Amino acid sequence: MMKFTIFLIFAVVFPAKYASPQSCVIDTLIDGKIQAAIDSKVHSILAKRRLICTTAFSHGANAYCPSGYLATGCACGMACGSWDIRGDATCHCQCANIDWTSARCCKVAIVG
Template sequence: MKFYIPALVLLLAPALVTGYEAPCSIDDAIKSIVSQYYKNMELDCVFVTERSSLCTCPAGYIATACSCGSACGSWDIRSSNVCHCQCANMDWTAARCCRMKPQ
């Protein structure tokens, strides 16, 4: 076990020192696909958080993903624009909200 930790550090050190970045983010990949099929439109996304079990997207946006505090993995999207965390006593809820807008 003592050997594995230094070996892991030695293997990962070059990537950490050079500031390795992934070729593209998920957002970039999705935006590329959208721009390929919808020439005059672009995908506009925002991240919203609220200190409750509900998180509402701004007007005109729809919820595309949710995240919950307190290690809660159970959530649903209500009315296409509200993230709802299903666990009791939620301390925060986050929503990824997106819309299509003209370029």
């Protein structure tokens, strides 16, 4: 019975001890190759990105950015310094009787 117990311990512990490092090395190599491929693709895409901005102008209290653009800042006529961005793409001047509103509109684009 003692021989069987020792044999069973060696049968379970011995392969696990020596098989695990090989699978970890292989897993590490595969993970490294996958990560390198992903990094290469991500870098090539990010290298082509550009920030494209335009200005939208309107008479009245609201200026609307073109489709796909986000408002990043506003300017108001009549020395009004109170404004907010509504719905990500609309500049709204908060003072009464505003004669004009301007919105700076930007988007990230992939070029090339």
